[in-house]
Amino acid sequence: MAKRIDVSGLTAYYGSHKAIEDISMTVEPRSVTAFIGPSGCGKSTFLRTLNRMHEVTPGGRVEGKVLLDDEDLYGTGIDPVAVRRTVGMVFQRPNPFPTMSIFDNVAAGLRLNGSYKKSELNDVVEKSLKGANLWNEVKDRLNKPGSGLSGGQQQRLCIARAIAVEPDVLLMDEPCSALDPISTLAIEDLIGELKERFTIVIVTHNMQQAARVSDRTAFFNLSAVGQPGKLIEIDDTERIFSNPSVQATEDYISGRFG
Amino acid sequence: MSHAVIADKRPSALRGARLPKWSSWAIAVGSVAIAVAIGLGAGLDSRIQWGLIAAILFILGTYGIAARVEGRRQAKDRIATSLVWVAFLLAVVPLVSLIWATVQRGVKVLDVYFLTHSMGVVADSEPGGGIYHAILGSLEQVGLATVIAAPIGVLTAIYLVEYGRGNLARSVTFFVDVMTGIPSIVAGLFILSLMLMFDMQPFGFAGSLALAILMMPVVVRSTEEMLKLVPNELREASLALGVPKWRTIMKVVLPTSIGGITTGIMLSVARIAGETAPVLLLVFGNPFINANPFEGAQASLPLYIYQQYANSAGSTAAYDRAWAASLTLIAFVMILNLVARGIARWKAPKTGR
Amino acid sequence: MDISTQNTQAPPPTTQPPVAEQKRAARGATRPGDRIFLGLSRGSGIFLLVIMAAIAVFLAYRASLAISKDEGNFLTAFEWNTNLNPPVFGIAVLAFGTVVSSIVAMAIAVPIAVAIALFLTHYAPRKLSGPIAYVIDLLAAVPSIVYGLWGALILVPNMNGLFGWLNEYLGWTGIFSWEGGAPRSMLTVGILLAIMILPIITNVSREVFRQVPQMHEEAALALGATRWEVIRMAVLPFGRSGVISASMLGLGRALGETMAVATVLSPTFDIQASLLDPGGGTFAQNIASKFGEATEFGRDALIASGLVLFVITLLVNGAARAIIARRKEYSGANA
Numbered sequence: 041m042a043k044r045i046d047v048s049g050l051t052a053y054y055g056s057h058k059a060i061e062d063i064s065m066t067v068e069p070r071s072v073t074a075f076i077g078p079s080g081c082g083k084s085t086f087l088r089t090l091n092r093m094h095e096v097t098p099g100g101r102v103e104g105k106v107l108l109d110d111e112d113l114y115g116t117g118i119d120p121v122a123v124r125r126t127v128g129m130v131f132q133r134p135n136p137f138p139t140m141s142i143f144d145n146v147a148a149g150l151r152l153n154g155s156y157k158k159s160e161l162n163d164v165v166e167k168s169l170k171g172a173n174l175w176n177e178v179k180d181r182l183n184k185p186g187s188g189l190s191g192g193q194q195q196r197l198c199i200a201r202a203i204a205v206e207p208d209v210l211l212m213d214e215p216c217s218a219l220d221p222i223s224t225l226a227i228e229d230l231i232g233e234l235k236e237r238f239t240i241v242i243v244t245h246n247m248q249q250a251a252r253v254s255d256r257t258a259f260f261n262l263s264a265v266g267q268p269g270k271l272i273e274i275d276d277t278e279r280i281f282s283n284p285s286v287q288a289t290e291d292y293i294s295g296r297f298g
Numbered sequence: 299m300s301h302a303v304i305a306d307k308r309p310s311a312l313r314g315a316r317l318p319k320w321s322s323w324a325i326a327v328g329s330v331a332i333a334v335a336i337g338l339g340a341g342l343d344s345r346i347q348w349g350l351i352a353a354i355l356f357i358l359g360t361y362g363i364a365a366r367v368e369g370r371r372q373a374k375d376r377i378a379t380s381l382v383w384v385a386f387l388l389a390v391v392p393l394v395s396l397i398w399a400t401v402q403r404g405v406k407v408l409d410v411y412f413l414t415h416s417m418g419v420v421a422d423s424e425p426g427g428g429i430y431h432a433i434l435g436s437l438e439q440v441g442l443a444t445v446i447a448a449p450i451g452v453l454t455a456i457y458l459v460e461y462g463r464g465n466l467a468r469s470v471t472f473f474v475d476v477m478t479g480i481p482s483i484v485a486g487l488f489i490l491s492l493m494l495m496f497d498m499q500p501f502g503f504a505g506s507l508a509l510a511i512l513m514m515p516v517v518v519r520s521t522e523e524m525l526k527l528v529p530n531e532l533r534e535a536s537l538a539l540g541v542p543k544w545r546t547i548m549k550v551v552l553p554t555s556i557g558g559i560t561t562g563i564m565l566s567v568a569r570i571a572g573e574t575a576p577v578l579l580l581v582f583g584n585p586f587i588n589a590n591p592f593e594g595a596q597a598s599l600p601l602y603i604y605q606q607y608a609n610s611a612g613s614t615a616a617y618d619r620a621w622a623a624s625l626t627l628i629a630f631v632m633i634l635n636l637v638a639r640g641i642a643r644w645k646a647p648k649t650g651r
Numbered sequence: 652m653d654i655s656t657q658n659t660q661a662p663p664p665t666t667q668p669p670v671a672e673q674k675r676a677a678r679g680a681t682r683p684g685d686r687i688f689l690g691l692s693r694g695s696g697i698f699l700l701v702i703m704a705a706i707a708v709f710l711a712y713r714a715s716l717a718i719s720k721d722e723g724n725f726l727t728a729f730e731w732n733t734n735l736n737p738p739v740f741g742i743a744v745l746a747f748g749t750v751v752s753s754i755v756a757m758a759i760a761v762p763i764a765v766a767i768a769l770f771l772t773h774y775a776p777r778k779l780s781g782p783i784a785y786v787i788d789l790l791a792a793v794p795s796i797v798y799g800l801w802g803a804l805i806l807v808p809n810m811n812g813l814f815g816w817l818n819e820y821l822g823w824t825g826i827f828s829w830e831g832g833a834p835r836s837m838l839t840v841g842i843l844l845a846i847m848i849l850p851i852i853t854n855v856s857r858e859v860f861r862q863v864p865q866m867h868e869e870a871a872l873a874l875g876a877t878r879w880e881v882i883r884m885a886v887l888p889f890g891r892s893g894v895i896s897a898s899m900l901g902l903g904r905a906l907g908e909t910m911a912v913a914t915v916l917s918p919t920f921d922i923q924a925s926l927l928d929p930g931g932g933t934f935a936q937n938i939a940s941k942f943g944e945a946t947e948f949g950r951d952a953l954i955a956s957g958l959v960l961f962v963i964t965l966l967v968n969g970a971a972r973a974i975i976a977r978r979k980e981y982s983g984a985n986a
Contacts, residue, residue: 096872098777108312117313125875126312135866139888148884149874152371198870205874347812371877378879382774385766392846393790396801450695457692470696472972473703479900479968480961481907483935484706487957491709494947511702518699544688565792572794575909575935579942600796600910607800607914617804624797635792 042069042239043109043208045090050104051268052082052089054097059085061268063104065258067209072231072240074250074277077260078292082269083243086260087211090241091127092120108208125153128207132214134194136186136201143182145197149205164204172200173230192223199230203238210234212242216249228253247293251281259289317367322380325363329355349391353384404625407618413626416597417585422606423613429623431587432602438591439502439581439598440571443509448563450510451517458518459525460547477515485511486576493580500582502591505598508576513566520562524555557645564638568631574600599627706961714955717948725955731920731941733949740952742959747922748837748931749960752912753905755841755926760849761898767849768856773882784857791850799914802843803835807915810834810842814927829927835917838926840933843911848901855900859893860886892974899971903964909935934960 045067052060060082067073075083088094089102092113106113113123136145146165150156156164165182169175174196178189186197195215202210212231216224231253234240244250250257258274273286284290333352342348360380365373412428420427454474458467485508493504528551536546552559577583582595583605603623610616717733718725721740728741767787771780811834818829867885876884912933918940919930932940938953945953 091873093869093872096869111312113312115313117316119313119316121875121877122312123875124873129869129873131866131869131873133866135864135870137867137870137884137888148871152874152876152880201870201874342812342816346809347816350813371880375877375879378882379774382766382770385763386770386775389763389767389846389849392806395805396793396798396846399801399805400797450698453692453695454699457689457696461689461692462696466693466696470699473700475972476965476968477699477703479903479907479964480706481903481909481935481964483907483909483938484710484957484961484964487938487954488706488709490950491713491954494713494950495709511706514699514702542682542685544684547688568792572792572796574794574796575939578939600794603796603800604910604914607803620800624800627794628797631792631794632789635789 042237044069045209045239045241046105046107047090048105048107050086050089050102050106052085052094052102053100055099058268060089060260061270063271065271065274067239067241068256069239070235070237071255072235072242072253073274074254074257075241075243075260076245076247076250076257076292077269077272078262079245080265080269081260081262083258083260084213085269086271087213087241087243090209090211091129092123093129095120125149125205126207127209127211128202128205129211130195130198130202130213130215133218134191134198136189136194136197138185138187140186141183142178142186142189142197145186146200146204148201153205165200168200168204169197171203171234172196173226173233174200190223192219192226195219195223195227196230199227199234203234207238209239209241212240214243214245217245224249247281251277257281259284259286259292261288261292317364321363322360322376325359326356329353329359349388353388356380357384400621400624400628403618403621404623406622408622408625412619412622416587418587420585422610422616425615425618427619429599429602429619429626431584432597432599432623433626434587434589435502435581435584435591435596436571436599438589439505439509439577439596440567442503442506442591443513443570444563444567446506447510447513447566448517451514451563451566452521452559454514454518455521455525456547456551458522460543460551474515474518477511478519480512481575482508482512482573483575483579485509486579489576490579500580500595501593502581502588502596504580505577505596506591508580509570509573512573512576513570516566516569517563520565521555521559524558524562525551527558528554557641560645561638561642564634564641568634568638571634572600572627572631574598574604577601578604599623599630603627710954710958710961713951714958717951717955720948721952729921731937731952733945733952738948738952742934742956744920744922745932745934745937745956746959749906749933749935749963751926751931752837752840752844752933753902755838756844756848756905757898757902759842759845760852760901761894763845764849764852764897764901765856765894767853768860769882769886771853771857772860773878773886784854787850787853791854795847795908796910796914798843798847799911802839802911803914806843807834807839810839814838818927825924826926828925832929833917834927835915835929836925836927837916837923837931840912840916841926843915844905844908847908847911848904851904852894852897852901855897856890856894859890859897863889892977896971896974899967899974903967903971906967907935907960907964909939912936913939 047066048064050060050063051058063086075087077083085094088097090106090113092102094100094102102114104114108123108126112118113127136142137148140148143165146168147161150161150164166175166179169178174193177193178197186194189197195218199210199215216227219227228249231240231242235255242250242254254277256274257277257280259272259280260269261272262269272288273280273284275285279285280289281293284293330352332355333348336342336351337348357377357380361373361377364376368376407425413433414430415428416431417427418431454470458471461467462470488511489504489508493500498504532550532554533546536550537543541549577598578601581598581601583601584595584597588594588596603620606616606620606623717740720738721728722735722737723730723739723741725741727743728739729743731740731744732738733740771784775783814829814834817827821827822829863886867889868881871881871884913936916932916936917929918932918936920932921930923930934956938957941949941953
C-alpha cells in the first residue's frame with residue numbers, strides 16, 4: 041500500500057512569486073516525515089505540491105518531478121483527481137462537511153468512486169473510525185452532523201475520512217495547531233499507529249511534536265522575506281535534534297531564531 | 299475482508315485517458331455546424347431553434363464522447379461544465395439583444411430637438427415631437443420623492459443602528475424588509491385609495507409619494523449597511539471625549555459613511571426613476587409641458603415609453619420615439635449607477651489607514 | 652451539582668438590576684440635542700410602520716367597498732365587469748395567470764441563475780468573472796418598462812418558430828398546444844419575467860457560493876473529487892438555503908411585475924390550459940390595463956385585486972426572510 045515519494049528539483053510559484061525553490065528529497069514508505077521551519081518557509085506549499093493541491097490556488101504552478109513509486113505525479117496524462125485520491129490530506133483546521141452526518145463524512149470519498157452496498161460501506165466506515173480512534177466515541181450517533189463534535193474529534197473524523205479511501209500517502213498540514221493539548225496527544229498517538237499502514241508526511245510548527253512523532257525530519261528555511269523557501273537538510277529525527285549537520289538547523293532548533 | 303474487495307475496484311494507475319484540450323472547442327464547432335445544417339435543411343426560420351439545437355447537441359456530444367474515453371465520473375464533470383457554459387451563453391443572448399436593440403433603434407430619433415420638445419401638437423401616430431415634458435416630469439417626481447424618502451430613510455437607519463433595541467427596532471427592521479417586497483403597483487394603489495377618499499385628480503406629487511414609499515426601504519437598508527461598517531472604536535473615542543451622542547453621530551459617524559450613504563441613495567433613485575406602474579395610476583400622463591407637480595396630470599419618461607408603445611396602434615414613428623426614450627432612460631439610470639459606484643469607491647470608509 | 656444550582660438561581664437577581672440601572676443612566680443623561688435627535692430618528696422608524704399599516708388599512712377599506720357590492724364570487728368568478736349593474740368580478744383568472752407566469756419564470760430562471768452563479772464563482776476565468784458580475788449588477792438596474800418594450804417588439808416576433816416547434820413535438824400534452832395566434836401568451840410572459848429576475852437571483856446566489864469556506868472545497872478536492880463533485884459535496888449543500896431565499900426574492904418580483912406583462916400579454920378573461928395560446932391575465936397587468944377606463948367603483952375593484960397581490964407578495968417575501976434568518980442562526984452555530 042504505502043509508497044515511496046521521490047522529489048527532485050521541485051520549484052513552486054504563486055503567479056510570478058517563487059514560493060519554494062529546487063527541493064529534492066526522498067520520503068520513505070511506512071514512516072513519518074516531519075517538515076519544520078519558520079513561518080513562510082514554504083513547507084505547507086511543498087506539502088500541497090505532493091498531491092497537486094497547490095495548483096488549485098489561483099496562479100499556483102509547479103516545476104520539477106514528484107515520483108510516487110516511479111510514477112511522476114506531474115507527468116503528461118496524469119489525472120490530478122486520481123492523484124489526490126491516492127495521496128490523502130488532513131488540513132490545519134478540522135473541515136468535516138457541515139451538512140453531512142458523521143457516517144456520510146467518512147463515506148464521502150468512497151461514494152465518489154462508485155456505488156457500494158450498504159454493508160460494505162458500514163464495514164469501511166467502522167474500520168476507518170476505529171483506525172482514527174474515534175469509533176467508541178461516535179458509534180451511537182453516526183447519523184448526527186459531524187460539526188457537532190469537539191475540535192479534536194472533528195480532526196480525527198477528517199483523518200477517518202482521509203484513510204477510508206485507503207490512500208498510499210497521508211499528508212497532514214499542521215493537524216494539531218487548532219487543538220488543545222489532550223486532543224493533540226490523541227492525534228499524535230494515532231499518527232504512530234497509522235504509520236504501520238501509510239506513508240505519512242506532517243507539517244508542524246511544534247518541534248517537540250516533530251521529535252515525538254516523526255522518524256525523519258526535514259528543515260526548511262528562507263534566506264529573507266520574499267525569497268523562496270529552501271530545503272536545508274533532511275535526516276533521521278534523532279540526528280536533526282541532537283547533532284544536525286547544518287548550523288542553521290541547530291540555531292533554529294535551539295531557539296536562536298525563528 | 300470486504301475492504302480489500304473495495305480497494306480492488308479503484309483504478310490502479312494515476313493516469314486516466316484524457317480528451318485533448320481542444321476537444322471542447324471541436325465539439326462546440328461541430329454541434330453548431332450540425333445545427334446550422336439541420337436549420338437550413340429543415341427550413342427552420344427561427345434562430346432561437348438553431349441555438350437550442352446546437353446547445354443540446356453540444357451537451358449530448360460532450361457527454362457521449364467523454365463517457366466513452368474518460369469514464370462516467372469525468373463525463374459528469376464535463377457535462378456540468380458544458381451546462382454551466384451553455385446557461386451563461388443562453389442568458390447573454392437576450393441581454394445583449396436588449397442593449398443592442400435599444401441603442402440601435404434609439405439613436406434614430408434621439409437628437410437635441412427630441413430632447414427639447416414636447417408631444418403637445420404631435421399626434422401619437424405621426425413623426426416628430428420629443429420627450430422634454432416627460433424628462434421634466436420625471437425629474438420633478440423623482441426629485442420630490444427623494445426629498446421625502448432620503449431623510450426619512452437615513453434617519454430610520456440611524457435609529458436602527460445607533461439606538462435601536464427592543465421590540466420597536468425589531469418590528470421596524472421586519473417591516474422594512476416587508477416593504478422592500480411591495481410591488482410598485484400596490485404602492486400606487488395605496489396613494490390612489492387616498493386620492494379617491496379626497497376626490498383628487500391625478501398630479502405629479504401623488505406619483506412622488508408612491509415612489510417615496512418604494513424608495514424608503516431601499517435607502518434604509520443601504521444606509522444601515524454603511525453605518526454598520528463604521529468601527530465602534532470611532533464612536534467610543536468620541537463619546538469618551540465627552541461629546542454627546544447626537545453630535546458623535548453627526549460629526550463622526552455620518553461623515554465617515556457619507557460616501558456609502560450617497561451611493562445607496564443614488565442607486566435607489568436609479569431604481570425608482572424607471573418605475574412606470576404607480577405613475578400610470580397617479581400622474582396619468584400628459585402630452586403638454588406641465589411644470590407644476592402639484593396640479594394637473596404630468597408626463598414621465600417611463601410612462602411616456604409605455605404610452606408611445608400602447609396608444610399608437612403600431613405606428614413606426616411612435617415605436618421609434620419609445621426606443622429613443624428608452625435609450626435616454628437607460629442612459630440616465632446607468633450614469634447614476636456608474637457615478638454612484640464611483641463615489642462608493644472614491645469615498646470608501648477610511649479605516650485601513 | 653452545587654455549581655449548577657448556583658448558576659440557575661443566583662445570577663438573575665444579582666445581575667439584572669445593574670443592567671437596568673445602566674440603561675436608565677444612559678437614557679437619563681440625554682441632553683436636549685440628544686432627545687431631539689432620538690425623537691427624529693425614532694419618529695422616522697415609527698412613520699415607516701404607520702405607512703405599512705396605512706397601506707393595509709386603506710387598501711382593505713376600499714376593497715371592502717367594492718367587494719360588498721360584488722354580485723359574483725370575488726374569489727372564483729371568471730369575469731371582470733365592474734360597469735354592470737349589479738357588478739360582477741372575481742380574481743380567479745388573475746390568480747391563475749399570476750401563479751402560472753411566475754412558475755414558468757422560476758422554472759427557467761432559477762436553474763440558469765444558479766448555473767451562472769456557479770460559472771462566475773467556479774468556472775469562469777478570474778479576469779472575466781469580475782466584469783461579468785458588474786454587468787449583471789447593471790442589468791438588474793434596467794427599468795422594467797424597457798424590458799417590456801423589448802419583449803413586445805423583439806422577443807414576441809422571435810417566438811413564432813419556438814412555438815411552432817413546441818406545438819409540433821409537445822402539443823399532445825395540451826400545455827404546449829398552439830392555435831397559431833400571436834405569441835403574446837403566458838409562456839412568452841414567463842420567459843420575459845425569467846430574463847428580468849435572472850440578475851437578482853444570480854447576484855444573491857453568487858454571494859452565497861462565494862461564502863462557501865475554502866476549507867470545505869479543499870476537503871472534497873483532497874478526497875479526489877472532480878470539480879463538479881466538489882460543487883455537489885461542498886458548494887450546493889452550503890448554498891441551498893441561500894439559493895432558495897434568492898429565488899423567493901425573484902418570485903416576489905415576478906408576481907408583482909406590471910409593465911413587462913402589460914406590454915407583452917394579449918389578455919382575455921379566461922383560463923387557458925395551453926401556455927402558448929394568448930390569453931389570461933395577472934393581477935398587476937389587469938390593474939394597469941383596466942385602470943384607464945375604470946369608474947370610481949371600478950378602481951375600488953382593482954384595489955381589491957391589488958390587496959390580494961399585496962398579501963401574496965407579503966407571504967412570499969416573509970418566507971424568504973424566514974429562510975435567510977434561519978440560515979444565519981445555522982451558520983452562526985457552526986462558526
